[in-house]
Amino acid sequence: MALPRIPQSASRILGALGPLLALILVFLGFAAAETLTLEPGRRAVFLTPDNLRAIAVNSGAIAVCALGMTAIIIAGGIDLSVGTGLALCATVLAVCLKENWSPVAAIAMTLATGALLGAINGSLISALRVPAFIVTLGTMQIYLGAGKLLAETADGAATVRPNVTTQVPPWLQGLLSTREHSLWPNWQTGQPAVDQLINWMSYPWGIWVGLLLALALSVVLRYTVFGRYLYAIGSNEATARLCGVSVPLVRIAVFVVGGLFVGLAGIYQFSRLSSGNPTSGLGLELKVIAAVVIGGGSLNGGRGSILGTLAGAALMSVIASGCTQLGLQNPLQDVVLGAIIVAAVTLDNIREQKFRTA
Amino acid sequence: MTDSLPLLEVQKISKRFGGTQALREVSLSCYPGRVLGLIGENGAGKSTLMKVLSGAHRPDTGQMTLDGELYAPNGPHAARLAGVAMIYQELNLAPDLSVEDNLMLGQELSSWGWIRRKAQRARIQEVLAWLGHPDLAPEKPVRELSVAAQQLVEIARALISDAKLIVFDEPTSSLTQHDTQRLFEVIRRLKAAGRGVVYISHFLEEVRTICDDYAVLRDGQSVGQGCLADVGEAQIVALMVGRSVQELFPCVPHVPGKPILSLRGLSGRRSPQDVSFELHRGEIFGLAGLVGAGRTELLRTVYGLDAVRSGSVKISSQVTRHHPAARMSAGLGFVSEDRKREGLAQTRSIADNLTYSDLKPYHWGGWLNLTARRRAVEHWMQKMQVKAYSSEQAIGELSGGNQQKVAIARVLHQQADILLLDEPTRGIDVGTKAEIYRLMGELAADGKAILFVSSYLTELLAVCDRIGVMQRGTLKEIREAVDWTEEELLNLAVG
Numbered sequence: 001m002a003l004p005r006i007p008q009s010a011s012r013i014l015g016a017l018g019p020l021l022a023l024i025l026v027f028l029g030f031a032a033a034e035t036l037t038l039e040p041g042r043r044a045v046f047l048t049p050d051n052l053r054a055i056a057v058n059s060g061a062i063a064v065c066a067l068g069m070t071a072i073i074i075a076g077g078i079d080l081s082v083g084t085g086l087a088l089c090a091t092v093l094a095v096c097l098k099e100n101w102s103p104v105a106a107i108a109m110t111l112a113t114g115a116l117l118g119a120i121n122g123s124l125i126s127a128l129r130v131p132a133f134i135v136t137l138g139t140m141q142i143y144l145g146a147g148k149l150l151a152e153t154a155d156g157a158a159t160v161r162p163n164v165t166t167q168v169p170p171w172l173q174g175l176l177s178t179r180e181h182s183l184w185p186n187w188q189t190g191q192p193a194v195d196q197l198i199n200w201m202s203y204p205w206g207i208w209v210g211l212l213l214a215l216a217l218s219v220v221l222r223y224t225v226f227g228r229y230l231y232a233i234g235s236n237e238a239t240a241r242l243c244g245v246s247v248p249l250v251r252i253a254v255f256v257v258g259g260l261f262v263g264l265a266g267i268y269q270f271s272r273l274s275s276g277n278p279t280s281g282l283g284l285e286l287k288v289i290a291a292v293v294i295g296g297g298s299l300n301g302g303r304g305s306i307l308g309t310l311a312g313a314a315l316m317s318v319i320a321s322g323c324t325q326l327g328l329q330n331p332l333q334d335v336v337l338g339a340i341i342v343a344a345v346t347l348d349n350i351r352e353q354k355f356r357t358a
Numbered sequence: 359m360t361d362s363l364p365l366l367e368v369q370k371i372s373k374r375f376g377g378t379q380a381l382r383e384v385s386l387s388c389y390p391g392r393v394l395g396l397i398g399e400n401g402a403g404k405s406t407l408m409k410v411l412s413g414a415h416r417p418d419t420g421q422m423t424l425d426g427e428l429y430a431p432n433g434p435h436a437a438r439l440a441g442v443a444m445i446y447q448e449l450n451l452a453p454d455l456s457v458e459d460n461l462m463l464g465q466e467l468s469s470w471g472w473i474r475r476k477a478q479r480a481r482i483q484e485v486l487a488w489l490g491h492p493d494l495a496p497e498k499p500v501r502e503l504s505v506a507a508q509q510l511v512e513i514a515r516a517l518i519s520d521a522k523l524i525v526f527d528e529p530t531s532s533l534t535q536h537d538t539q540r541l542f543e544v545i546r547r548l549k550a551a552g553r554g555v556v557y558i559s560h561f562l563e564e565v566r567t568i569c570d571d572y573a574v575l576r577d578g579q580s581v582g583q584g585c586l587a588d589v590g591e592a593q594i595v596a597l598m599v600g601r602s603v604q605e606l607f608p609c610v611p612h613v614p615g616k617p618i619l620s621l622r623g624l625s626g627r628r629s630p631q632d633v634s635f636e637l638h639r640g641e642i643f644g645l646a647g648l649v650g651a652g653r654t655e656l657l658r659t660v661y662g663l664d665a666v667r668s669g670s671v672k673i674s675s676q677v678t679r680h681h682p683a684a685r686m687s688a689g690l691g692f693v694s695e696d697r698k699r700e701g702l703a704q705t706r707s708i709a710d711n712l713t714y715s716d717l718k719p720y721h722w723g724g725w726l727n728l729t730a731r732r733r734a735v736e737h738w739m740q741k742m743q744v745k746a747y748s749s750e751q752a753i754g755e756l757s758g759g760n761q762q763k764v765a766i767a768r769v770l771h772q773q774a775d776i777l778l779l780d781e782p783t784r785g786i787d788v789g790t791k792a793e794i795y796r797l798m799g800e801l802a803a804d805g806k807a808i809l810f811v812s813s814y815l816t817e818l819l820a821v822c823d824r825i826g827v828m829q830r831g832t833l834k835e836i837r838e839a840v841d842w843t844e845e846e847l848l849n850l851a852v853g
Contacts, residue, residue, distance in 0.1 A: 224724045225717050232714050235703035241663065242694060242701070243715035243768075244683035302705045 018347070019295045019311035022340075026315060030322030037326065046325050049199045053178045056207050059317035060176050061086065061268040062284060063310055064210050066291040067217055068118075068261030070309045073292050074221070075254045076234035076301025077125070077132040080285050081140040082262050085117045087281030088147035089266025094160035094276025095150060097167045107172075111263040117143060118259020122252035140285065147278025160276040168274065175206040175271035184208065206268055213264075218306035230254055234301030287316060290337075294344040303348075315340065363426065365390045365554035366411075366442075366523050371420035373406055380406040383420065384580050386573040388523065393545060393555040395569030395586065397562070399598055399759070399787030403578040404558050408527055411556075412444045413437040425522065435464075443516030447528040447785075449508050453501035458482055460500050461515050485517050489544050505649070506537035513544060523554040528785070530564060534648045534813070535848055542568050560787065562591055563816070576600055599789045606792055607820040610799025614641035614823055618689075618807050619776050621660065624669035629831025630656040632669070637776065642798055642808045644822035644839065646815060647851045652831035653811045654695060657778045660809075661685050661692045673776065686715060691774025693765050695781040695811070697758070701765050704754035708746055709735040711753050711764055716772035738767045743793065759790035766794070770801075777801065777808045783817060795821050815844045829853045 034046045045051055065082050072079050079085075092113045096106035117139070124135045151160050162168055174182030183202040221227035229250050232240040241247055270276055293299065294315055295308025316337060323333040364387035373381040381403050388394040398404050409415040411422070413431030422429040424440055431437040434444070444450075451460050461482055467474045479496060486492050491510055500508055509529060516524050526545075530538045545568055548555055559565050565572065566586060573583035574597040582597045595606070619637040624630055629652030637643050645653045658664040660671055662685040670677060673688040682692075694701035702711050712735050713720070720731040735749045742763040746756055753761055762782060769777055779798075783791045798808055798821060812818050818825055819839055826836040827850045834850055 223726050223728065225721050225726060226724060228710060228714070228717065228726065231706055232703055232710065235705045236700070238694075238700035239703045239711075239714065241682060242692060244681075244686045245714070246683065302703070 017307075019308040019315070019344070022294075023311045023315045023318065026322070027318050030318065030325070033322070034325055046322065049202070050178070051321065051325075052200070053183075053203060055314065055317045055321050056203055057176045057178055057272075058320070059313045060206055060210060061265045061272070062287050062291060062316070063313035064213070064261055064268060065265035065284070065288045066295075066309045066313050067210075067214055067306065068258035069288050070292050070295070070297055070304045070306060071217065071221065071230060071254050072132075072258045073289075073297045073299065074234050074302065074304040075230040075251065076237065077251065077254065078136065078289065078299065079118075079121060079255065079258055080133065080136040080289075081117065081121060081143050082258070082265070082288050083281035083283060083285035084140050084144040084147065084278070085114065085259070085262045085281070086266040086269055086284065087276075087278050088117070088143045088150070089114050089263045090270040090273070090280065091147045091151055091160055091276035091278050093267060093270045094162055095154040097162040098155065098160060100167065103169045103172055107267060110267055111260055114259040114261070114263020114266060115256050116259065117262060118255040118257070119252060121259070122255030125255070126248035126251050144278060144282070151276065151278055158277065158279075161274070164274055171205075172267075172271055173274065174204060176204050176268055177271075178204065206271065209264075213261075214306050214310055221306065226250070226253065231302055234303070236302075290341050291316060293348070294341060296344075296348065298348055312344075362389055362391075364388060364423075365425060366429070366556075367423045368407075368411075369421055369423070371407070371410060371417045371422065373410060373415060373417050379578055381410070381417070381578045384575065384578070385420075386580060386583055388554045388556055389571070390522075390554050391549055391552045392570040393549055393557050393568055395565035395572045396556055396558045396575065397560075397565060397572060397594065397598060398575035399560075399789055402575040402598075402787075404575055405527075406578070407575065408444065408525060408558065411437070411442060411525060438519055438521070441520065441522035443519060443521035443524045445509065445512045445516065445524065445526045445529060449505070449512055451500045451508055451511060454499055456497050456499055457494060457503070457511055458496035460511055461485075461496070461518055463515075465519055481518060482514070485514050489514060489517070489547065490540075491544075504537075506533050506540065509533070509541065510544070513548075521553070523556065524548060525556040525558070527558045528560065529557070530559070530561065535815075536648075536852060538564070560785070561814075562594060562788075566591070574598055595788060598787075606788065606795075607817070608792060608796040608799065610796060610803055612640050612642075612799060612802035612823075615639040615805065618674055619660070619809075620672045620675070622670045622672070624656075624659060624671060625667045626655055626659045626664050627667060628652075628655070630659060630828075630833070631831040633833045634669075635826065635833060635836060637807045637809055639775075639805045639807050640802050641824065642802050642810055642822045644818040644825040645809065645811045645828055646813075646818055646825055646847045647828035649813065651828040651851065653828050654780055655831070656828065656833075657692060657780050657809065657811060661690055661778055663692075686772060686774070689773075689775035690778065691715075691769025691772055691776065692778045693762075693769055693780060693782055695784065697761050697765060697785075702753050702761055705752055707750045708739065708744065708753055708756070708764055709749040712738060712749075712768050712771055715768055734771075738771055739764075742767045742770075742797075757787075759786035762786050762790065762794070766797070775806055777806060778811075779808060780811045781813065782810070783812065783814065791817075815847050818847070819844065827851050 031047045034044055038044055065086060069079060069082060089110050093106055093110040096109050121136055121139055125132050151158060154160065182204045184205055185198055185202060229240065229245050232245060233247055233250060237247060269280060273280060291312035292304060292309050294312030295305060297304030319336055320333055323336065366388040368384060368386045370383040370385055371381055372383055384407060396404055406415065410417050413433045413436050429440055431440060458478060462478050467477045482496050486494050489510065494507060494510065500511060529541060533541060545555055557569055569586055572586050572594065574581050574594065576598060616639055617636040618639050622634050624633045633656055647653050655664055659666060662680045662682045666680055676688065678684040678688045698704060709731060713731060720727050732749055739749060744760050744763045746760065753764060766782065783794055802808060810822060819842060822839045824836055825839050825842055827834045827847060829851055
């Protein structure tokens with residue numbers, strides 16, 4: 001019996017668009033602040049294609065990693081090992097390239113490593129029946145150690161550096177590069193007016209790949225049985241079990257998916273640094289989780305959105321960029337970011353209240 | 359009603375949440391030394407009224423007086439200070455703290471910040487003795503106590519804070535008959551001591567036993583109140599549902615057929631123990647027993663959720679893998695007793711909850727056809743008369759009765775032949791109960807087999823073909839329903 005009423009979809013859409021709205025507001029806020037404080041004779045840089053590119057590129061690895069984390073958090077899990085995991089993947093890629101593997105094989109190996117790391121996490125959680133938080137707290141340390149061991153044995157150094165001119169192909173270097181020849185679409189071809197428009201839309205191909213995967217993942221979450229089961233397990237594991245869902249299998253699967261994204265984030269990281277350093281991911285896991293939480297993901301499971309996560313990752317990058325432009329020191333950026341995380345979680349709690357009183 | 363002045367007077371309280379008017383000019387009075395039964399279907403506004411009483415919600419209009427003074431608490435603590443104590447259906451205790459610490463939490467007897475253990479013990483012993491339960495050990499952690507004992511701790515806490523008015527919300531929903539009697543004894547003592555009691559319940563028989571006055575809520579409005587001695591049960595039911603209920607237990611004729619589920623010496627980890635019986639097509643088989651007698655465990659073991667130690671489960675004389683997925687495809691369907699924690703994913707939509715157990719008809723290679731699914735879900739919502747705005751509404755926003763309809767619709771949707779229903783009518787309103795009894799009869803007439811666990815003996819006797827009694831994990835005795843009386847069932851269950 002459907003009663004006539006505008007359903008609460010309005011509030012749901014607002015909930016999903018909230019992070020995006022926050023992103024736009026913060027962005028415009030910084031642009032306005034810059035205009036107001038601009039010294040005469042200097043050009044505003046915040047609202048330029050170059051700055052947008054820099055913001056996108058800076059959040060690339062975290063955003064890609066956060067896509068996988070969104071799926072894991074929706075399923076009621078968490079993965080603290082993504083930071084050291086992605087650094088380990090970057091190290092694997094560096095070692096493979098240094099050993100003169102073909103770049104494609106090296107990338108395949110990196111993604112496989114990521115999937116393996118995820119499979120280890122998921123299997124341990126399912127087999128030992130220990131909370132994901134604890135298991136991945138342990139594997140975070142293990143992956144760090146494994147990365148260091150790999151760098152030591154393969155290269156004898158803390159950081160593995162393949163030869164940039166001979167061993168790293170240009171397309172891999174250009175994955176997140178903002179140099180003109182790495183951008184797509186390339187704007188130096190047509191009419192000046194059209195060029196200007198294209199200039200606003202030109203990003204390195206890593207960004208496009210990330211967006212494509214984000215789209216694919218959100219479709220999977222909404223339109224596949226697997227996606228529905230993730231929400232089911234995160235919302236109420238007992239219900240899922242009651243309905244015949246194989247909870248351990250789905251859990252391993254979601255961690256493998258998360259691991260693939262970790263592998264990809266490792267490739268991004270390598271492309272930015274041109275080297276593999278096992279310690280380069282320390283602390284990143286918290287930024288990745290922050291992106292998901294700012295984007296409306298609930299650490300209680302059952303809720304989270306891809307669009308929100310992307311907005312969350314971008315928001316952190318925008319704040320960093322904006323604070324730099326305004327000449328605010330680093331510590332202040334951290335304070336602003338922390339305040340935004342707390343605000344996001346508070347909003348999330350208010351939304352959840354609805355179910356507690358019902 | 360009485361000559362004395364009311365202890366609590368609620369005057370024209372209204373409360374609105376967004377588009378729904380939860381309470382509309384509700385008025386009622388509660389007198390000292392009398393028990394007021396607050397009755398109403400689920401969603402009638404009882405919980406909201408209780409939250410207004412406890413200070414969790416503020417009324418939009420109207421006011422309350424307590425002992426002649428204006429009573430407008432701004433939170434649970436203010437309510438407690440004013441002398442109003444709430445005993446919720448889901449108890450509010452810290453499970454790891456001892457009985458003593460729970461009792462004194464927030465009202466510790468202390469000097470200079472140091473707890474005066476001796477004085478506390480003395481006060482606790484005094485209150486427990488007064489309640490007629492001096493045997494409760496104050497040093498025991500609360501999680502080791504039975505539900506009934508935990509409830510007693512809550513009542514004792516209210517007494518220590520010297521509450522004038524004690525509000526019970528469905529206090530017997532998880533108590534056995536025996537414990538219910540002991541609770542009633544305690545309530546009678548409270549009454550004799552001149553305290554006011556508000557007793558919220560669905561169970562009319564209980565209300566008749568323990569209450570002096572009644573107040574009926576329907577759709578957020580007071581529709582009747584007065585002295586219980588002056589009205590009959592049929593009148594109250596009519597007030598609650600807003601129409602005369604011809605029969606609370608509609609009878610749909612059905613004839614048991616061939617056996618479909620057979621258990622041979624089935625034992626689990628602790629319970630069930632060595633349970634054997636056969637369930638027939640077109641049969642409603644009732645399982646009576648105390649809470650903890652192993653009825654839920656029996657259903658869970660049959661369904662493949664709990665481990666089997668020995669024995670066998672055969673469905674249509676076939677043995678299947680011991681896993682819910684395998685049992686489901688063999689034709690079993692399970693409705694959990696705990697909708698919140700197990701039965702339903704509260705934050706997900708009606709559509710998701712209804713189809714989780716069987717998404718096969720709507721996907722091709724893992725990709726869902728959401729339009730087809732929505733059409734099917736709407737069909738089931740119509741059939742089960744689920745009241746909701748849309749199939750995408752989160753299930754946690756529905757009333758208990760509507761949630762239960764979705765939980766049952768799920769096993770029907772997955773085309774189960776054998777329905778394992780664990781307390782399917784607990785915590786839902788009279789009207790929905792009648793609908794569920796009718797549905798069970800129709801399903802049996804349709805050739806489905808139903809295993810029906812209930813602690814409500816009246817409904818077991820009215821609905822079932824056969825009833826078995828479980829006690830400490832074993833199935834004691836099975837008889838035709840007509841050959842049992844409530845006393846016999848109870849005696850065997852208590853053992």
